Amino acid sequence: MSNIYESLLPKLVAILEATQQATDGAPTQQAKQTLVHATNDFRETLKEAKEIASTLPGGELSLEEQDEVIAMLERLKERKQQQLAKFSADVEAISTTTQQLKMEVDSTASTPAS
Structure with a gap:
């Protein structure tokens, strides 16, 4: 083509x-x-x-309608990027918490009983 x-x-x-x-x-x-x-x-x-x-596809749309579709898709992209950033931050927080818990468990396990 x-x-x-x-x-x-x-x-x-x-x-x-x-x-x-x-x-x-x-x-x-x-x-x-x-x-x-x-x-x-x-x-x-x-x-x-x-x-x-x-x-x-979309060739039947007027220029104004195409601009509206593009704007809508850009807003959707921005929302998805925000969701991805939040998800990434949540995963990082969970990972950090998990690491801290492991250190506490290791510390407790290696402490001699009195």
């Missing part, structure tokens, strides 16, 4: 080069044919690219 979009610029350059050759001096039949071929090739590729773009 991206190959189609990547090929648009080189095909446009081919049209510009063919146009330049056709306008340099008296245009030859070959220069005209080259220009027609390059133009038709570009037109077909552009048509394909438009068809692909129109079938993309």
Whole structure:
């Protein structure tokens, strides 16, 4: 799919080069044919690219609707990052508490009975 979009610029350059050759001096039949071929090739590729773009998910949304979806997703991402940070802090706290308990148990176990 991206190959189609990547090929648009080189095909446009081919049209510009063919146009330049056709306008340099008296245009030859070959220069005209080259220009027609390059133009038709570009037109077909552009048509394909438009068809692909129109079938993309969300392509039916207006620009404003797309912006709303993006904003909603950014808020969701921020919430998830906050949840992850809280979870990480909770795990760290539990780990620290567990280590302290182990040290207390080890200390108690190694203390001789009186």
